[in-house]
Amino acid sequence: xxxxxxxxxxxxxxxxxxxxxxxxxxxxxxxxxxxxxxxxxxxxxxxxxxxxxxxxxxxxxxxxxxxxxxxxxxxxxxxxxxxxxxxxxxxxxxxxxxxxxxxxxxxxxxxxxxxxxxxxxxxxxxxxxxxxxxxxxxxxxxxxxxxxxxxxxxxxxxxxxxxxxxxxxxxxxxxxxxxxxxxxxxxxxxxxxxxxxxxxxxxxxxxxxxxxxxxxxxxxxxxxxxxxxxxxxxxxxxxxxxxxxxxxxxxxxxxxxxxxxxxxxxxxxxxxxxxxxxxxxxxxxxxxxxxxxxxxxxxxxxxxxxxxxxxxxxxxxxxxxxxxxxxxxxxxxxxxxxxxxxxxxxxxxxxxxxxxxxxxxxxxxxxxxxxxxxxxxxxxxxxxxxxxxxxxxxxxxxxxxxxxxxxxxxxxxxxxxxxxxxxxxxxxxxxxxxxxxxxxxxxxxxxxxxxxxxxxxxxxxxxxxxxxxxxxxxxxxxxxxxxxxxxxxxxxxxxx
Amino acid sequence: xxxxxxxxxxxxxxxxxxxxxxxxxxxxxxxxxxxxxxxxxxxxxxxxxxxxxxxxxxxxxxxxxxxxxxxxxxxxxxxxxxxxxxxxxxxxxxxxxxxxxxxxxxxxxxxxxxxxxxxxxxxxxxxxxxxxxxxxxxxxxxxxxxxxxxxxxxxxxxxxxxxxxxxxxxxxxxxxxxxxxxxxxxxxxxxxxxxxxxxxxxxxxxxxxxxxxxxxxxxxxxxxxxxxxxxxxxxxxxxxxxxxxxxxxxxxxxxxxxxxxxxxxxxxxxxxxxxxxxxxxxxxxxxxxxxxxxxxxxxxxxxxxxxxxxxxxxxxxxxxxxx
Numbered sequence: 001x002x003x004x005x006x007x008x009x010x011x012x013x014x015x016x017x018x019x020x021x022x023x024x025x026x027x028x029x030x031x032x033x034x035x036x037x038x039x040x041x042x043x044x045x046x047x048x049x050x051x052x053x054x055x056x057x058x059x060x061x062x063x064x065x066x067x068x069x070x071x072x073x074x075x076x077x078x079x080x081x082x083x084x085x086x087x088x089x090x091x092x093x094x095x096x097x098x099x100x101x102x103x104x105x106x107x108x109x110x111x112x113x114x115x116x117x118x119x120x121x122x123x124x125x126x127x128x129x130x131x132x133x134x135x136x137x138x139x140x141x142x143x144x145x146x147x148x149x150x151x152x153x154x155x156x157x158x159x160x161x162x163x164x165x166x167x168x169x170x171x172x173x174x175x176x177x178x179x180x181x182x183x184x185x186x187x188x189x190x191x192x193x194x195x196x197x198x199x200x201x202x203x204x205x206x207x208x209x210x211x212x213x214x215x216x217x218x219x220x221x222x223x224x225x226x227x228x229x230x231x232x233x234x235x236x237x238x239x240x241x242x243x244x245x246x247x248x249x250x251x252x253x254x255x256x257x258x259x260x261x262x263x264x265x266x267x268x269x270x271x272x273x274x275x276x277x278x279x280x281x282x283x284x285x286x287x288x289x290x291x292x293x294x295x296x297x298x299x300x301x302x303x304x305x306x307x308x309x310x311x312x313x314x315x316x317x318x319x320x321x322x323x324x325x326x327x328x329x330x331x332x333x334x335x336x337x338x339x340x341x342x343x344x345x346x347x348x349x350x351x352x353x354x355x356x357x358x359x360x361x362x363x364x365x366x367x368x369x370x371x372x373x374x375x376x377x378x379x380x381x382x383x384x385x386x387x388x389x390x391x392x393x394x395x396x397x398x399x400x401x402x403x404x405x406x407x408x409x410x411x412x413x414x415x416x417x418x419x420x421x422x423x424x425x426x427x428x429x430x431x432x433x434x435x436x437x438x439x440x441x442x443x444x445x446x447x448x449x450x451x452x453x454x455x456x457x458x459x460x461x462x463x464x465x466x467x468x469x470x471x472x473x474x475x476x477x478x479x480x481x482x483x484x485x486x487x488x489x490x491x492x493x494x495x496x
Numbered sequence: 497x498x499x500x501x502x503x504x505x506x507x508x509x510x511x512x513x514x515x516x517x518x519x520x521x522x523x524x525x526x527x528x529x530x531x532x533x534x535x536x537x538x539x540x541x542x543x544x545x546x547x548x549x550x551x552x553x554x555x556x557x558x559x560x561x562x563x564x565x566x567x568x569x570x571x572x573x574x575x576x577x578x579x580x581x582x583x584x585x586x587x588x589x590x591x592x593x594x595x596x597x598x599x600x601x602x603x604x605x606x607x608x609x610x611x612x613x614x615x616x617x618x619x620x621x622x623x624x625x626x627x628x629x630x631x632x633x634x635x636x637x638x639x640x641x642x643x644x645x646x647x648x649x650x651x652x653x654x655x656x657x658x659x660x661x662x663x664x665x666x667x668x669x670x671x672x673x674x675x676x677x678x679x680x681x682x683x684x685x686x687x688x689x690x691x692x693x694x695x696x697x698x699x700x701x702x703x704x705x706x707x708x709x710x711x712x713x714x715x716x717x718x719x720x721x722x723x724x725x726x727x728x729x730x731x732x733x734x735x736x737x738x739x740x741x742x743x744x745x746x747x748x749x750x751x752x753x754x755x756x757x758x759x760x761x762x763x764x765x766x767x768x769x770x771x772x773x774x775x776x777x778x779x780x781x782x783x784x785x786x787x788x789x790x791x792x793x794x795x796x797x798x799x800x801x802x803x804x805x806x807x808x809x810x811x812x813x814x815x816x817x818x819x
Contacts, residue, residue: 043539043566047548140696181570184681193606195577199569266690267683321709322690329686333545339783343709407565408574451680455697458654458678 007355010055011363019056020360023063024367030064031071034083034212034394035204035401035415038068038327046334054338055356061334062357063364065327069270069307070114070368074379077106077299079228081212081394083401085203085271085440086306088211088433089278092158093291093298100294103383104236104376109299111372112245113252117304118365120256121263121311125318126358130347133319136264141451142467146476147265148445151272151437153480154279156487158433160292163491165430173438176201183443184450196410203439204405209415210432212398214422216391221423228383228390238373244296251281251297252304259305263312267444269325273309274302275437283486311361317342318354526586526760530561534582534590536575538568542703543748546621546786547591550750553771571596571660573604576751580609584755589617589764591748594800595661598807603660603818616800617750618765619791620772621781624722624745625665626707626732627655628700630692632714639719639738642699646675654678656688656700660818661746665701665721667817668742668810669735703746704729705785721745727787744806747789749796765793 010016023045030041041064049057072087077094090110097106124132139147152170159166179190180200191197219228245252255277262273281301282291291298313324321342323329335342340350347354382390402415425432456466467473533551537543544566551562567575572592582588592614601611629636634653636642646653655677657663666679677699682688685702692700692715699718707717707729720726723736723743735742750768752761769790771777778788791799810817 046539047552050549050552137690137694140691140694183683188605195570195574195606195608198604198606199574267687316690320690320693320713321706322686322693330539336784337545337549337780341708341785344712345708406569407567447683451682451691454678454680455654458651460652 003351003355004359006352007055007359010352010356011059011360015056016059016356016360017363019052019060020063020363021367023060024067024364024371027064027067027069028071028074028368028371031068031083031087032074033401034075034079034081034398035208036397036404037072037084037086037204038065039330040401040404041068042327042330046330049334050337054335054340054350054353055360057334057338058331058353058357059360059364061331062361063367065331066118066307066310066361066364067368068327069310070111070118070303070372072306073110073114073299073303074107075212077110078103078379078382079212079390079394080215081398083204083208083212083398085207085436086269086274087302088207088271088436089158089274089302090299091211092278092433093293093295096292097294097296097299098383102236102294103380105241106294106299107376107379108236108238108241108373109245109296110303111369111376112241113255113300113304114307114372115365115369116245116252117256117259117306117308118310118368119362120253120304121260121308122358122361122365123311124260125311125315126362129315129319132264132315136266136316136322136324137320138472139265141448141455142470143472143476144265144267145445145448145452145467146473146480147262147268147272148441148448150476150480150483151276151441152445153483153487154275155434155437156484156491157279157282157291158275158431158437160429160431162429165428166434169425169430169432169434170438173435173440174442176206176435176439177442178446183447184454196408199406201414201439202405202408202411203436205402205411205415206418206439207436208398208402209418210422210425210435212394213415213419214426214432216394216398217419217423218426219387219391224387226386228385228387236376245300248297248300251285251301254284255281255301255305256308259308260312262305263309263324264315266316266322266324268309269313269327270306270309271436271440273305273312275440277301277305279483279487282490283483288490307365314357314361318346318357319344321346526763527558527560529587530563531558531586532582532588533562533564534575534579534588535564535566536568536572536579536590536592537566539566542705542786543591543593545784546748546781549777549780549784550620550768550772553774553777554767557767557771570604571600573600573607576600576614577608579751580613580753582753584753584757586752586756586760586764589750589752591750593661594747594749594803595664595744595807596659597749598800598804599660599664599818602807602811611804613754614751615754615756615761615793616796617752617761617793618768619747619749619796619799620768620788621786622745622747622789623787624704624720624726625662625701626704626720626726626729627669627718627735628692628702628706628710628715629718630695630698630714631716633695634698636698636718637716639733639735642718643673643675646673646677650676651678653699654680654697656680656682656691656697656702658682658684658688658702661744662701663818664807664810665742665744667814668721668744669740671810671814672735672740672742704732707732708785728785744803745799747791747796747799749800761793 073090076082076087076091080095258277259273285297313328316322555562579590
C-alpha cells in the first residue's frame, strides 16, 4: 500500500506533473501532425530520460504514448489526414461529421472516448497484470493467426458500397506487406533487386501518402478555395456530448475491452485494436446505416479501443518483458538503461517505478482529456485557415514525417507515389482503409500461419487440427463467424 | 494558433537546412561540426541503445553533437550501404554487428559495398547467444538431455530463432552434433521469448540478456555459443566446454567509410576508448547488461577476420545453411 502512496507523491511532485504535461502535450502534437506518431516521439525523447530518475522518465514517455494515440484523431477529423493506422478508422466518420459543421462535437467524442478507453486499459493493467500476462502467453502462432484473420474480416465493414473494390483494396495492402525480406525463409520478395525495397515498405510513408498527401492532392485537383468548411456553425455543448456518450456506454465498454485485449497481445497495437472494434461496432450498432457519413459510434469505438490498447500493451512488457506494441518496445529501452529487467521480478524489485508508471498513466489520461476538451475551439480554428496555406503545410509535414520514420529519402518517394495512388483510389471510389488494414496485418498473418505449419509438421500434426483444436481458437472462430455473418447481412440487405 | 505552430515548425525545418550545409574543407581541429552516427538497426534495439549511450559520451568529449540516425533494414545492409558511400570526412560514422555484417556480405543480393569498404575503428562490448529450453514441455535441463532426445527424434524439436546469426548458430550446432532441429523464424528476440515462455516451441536461441527475464518461468538456459563463459551468467556452460567447437560471439563495431583520414580514425578510436573506459560508462553498460571489452582498430579487424573465415568455412561445408 505504501508503494501506491509513494507513487502518488512522485507523480504529484512539480517535476512529475510538469513532465507528465510535457509528455501529453508533445504526444498530442506528434499524434496530430501527419507522419509523426508516438513511436517517433518516444524514440526522440528517450535519450532525455537517461539522466532522469526512472520514474520521471517513464511518466513522461507514458504521457507521450497516451497523448499521441489520441492526437492522431485531431488531424483525422479536421483534415481527413490520419497520420497513422490508429486513427484511420476515426477519419471515416469524424471527417464527414466535421464537414457537416460538427467538428467540435466530433473532437469532443474523440477525446472523451479516448479518455474512457485510456482509463479502462490502465485500470485493467493496474489490477490484473499478472493474470493477463499468463493469458497473453497462451496466444501462440495458431491463435495469433486467427486474431489476424479476425482483423482481416473487418474489411467487410470498411468497404462501402462495392465489395469488389473493398477486396481489391485489401488485396493491394496484402501485396504491399509482402515486399522485402520474408522473415520465415530469410529471402527477399518483390524487391526487384532494389536495396530499399529489400528493407520492406514502411507503414508510415504509405499511410502518410495514401491519406494525407492524397487528401491534399484531391483538394488541389478539385480546385477547392477558401476554407475547408464553408461555415462552421457551432452549437457545440460539451455536456450534450458527455450525455450522448453516457447513453452509448455499451459500445464504449465493448471497444475498450477489445482494445485492451488486442493491446495485451504482443506484436499487435492500437491500429489493429481500432480496426477490430470499428468492425464490431458497425456490426452491432443501431446507426450502422450512418457509418461512413458521420456515425458517432464510428468515432467512439476506434478511439476508445486504441487508447485502451496503451494500458494493455504495458501488461506483457512489465510482467514478461515482452513489449505489446512498437511504442512500448522503445519504453523497454528506458527501463533497461537504468538496469531494470522487465519481467516477473520487476514488480518486486522496482515496485515504486512500476506504480509511478501506472498511476502516472492514469494522470496522463486526465491531463489529455482536460487539454483535449478545452482545445476543441483552438483545434477547429484550422478549418478557418485558407486551404492554400493548409495544402503546402500538410504536404511539407507529411514529407518530413515520411522521411523521419526511417531517415530515408526513398520513403519520401514512397509517400509521394502513394499520394498519387491514394488520389486514384479516391477518384475510382476505392476505399483506402482496407489497404492500410491489409498492409498492417499481411505479414503478421502470414508469419503466424507459416510458423504454425512449421511447428505442426515438426510435431507430426495436421495443420488444420493444430490451428483449430485449441480452446482459444474455438472462441476466435466463433467471433470471426459472427463478424462475417454480420457483414454479409448488411451487404446483402444493401443498406450500406 | 495551429497556424502559428505550423509556421514555427516550418521555420525550424528550414533552418535545419542551414546546418546541413557542410564546410568544404576539413579543418585542422576536427571536429568543427556535428557528426552523424548511423545505426543500421531500429531505435530501441540492443545496438541502438548501446550506441546512443556511446554517442552521448562522445558528444561530451568532442564538444560537437553526435547524432544517432537509425537506418534499419536487411540486417544492417541499408544503413551500411549509406555509410559506405558517405563522404569520408569523419562527419559520418556508424556501427555494425559483426556476424550480421559478414552474413550480409556472403548471403545477400546486390550488396554494393564489400568487406574492405569500411574502416573498422574499434569495439566496446561482447555478448553471446544462448540456447534455452522450455523445461515444462520438454523436461530438458541440460544439453545432453536435449541432444539425446534430438538424436532419437530428428526434426521433432522446434527452436525459435530470429535472424541469420541464429540460423548460422543452429546450422553449426547441427553440423557439430549430427542432430536435426526445426527452426521457427521469429521477427525479433522478444517474439522468440514469447514463443518459448508460452510453450509454443521447445527451444530458442536468444541473447544472454534473456537469462534474467526467463528466471522462474519454466525456461532454462542450456548452453552458450561462446568459447568462454558469459558474464554475468557464468553458471551457464558453453558448447565449447561441452566438447562442441561452436563459438560465435557478438560485438558491435564502430566504423567509418573507407578513406576517412587516418588521423581522424585514430582520434575517433582514442575518443571511444577514453569515454568508454570510465567507471561511470562501464556501470551504465552493465545496467544495460552489456559487457565492456574494448578492442582497438587492429584487434577488432583480427576478430572480424576470424569470423569471416568461420562463415566461409561453414558455407563451404554446408552450402544450404541459410536456405
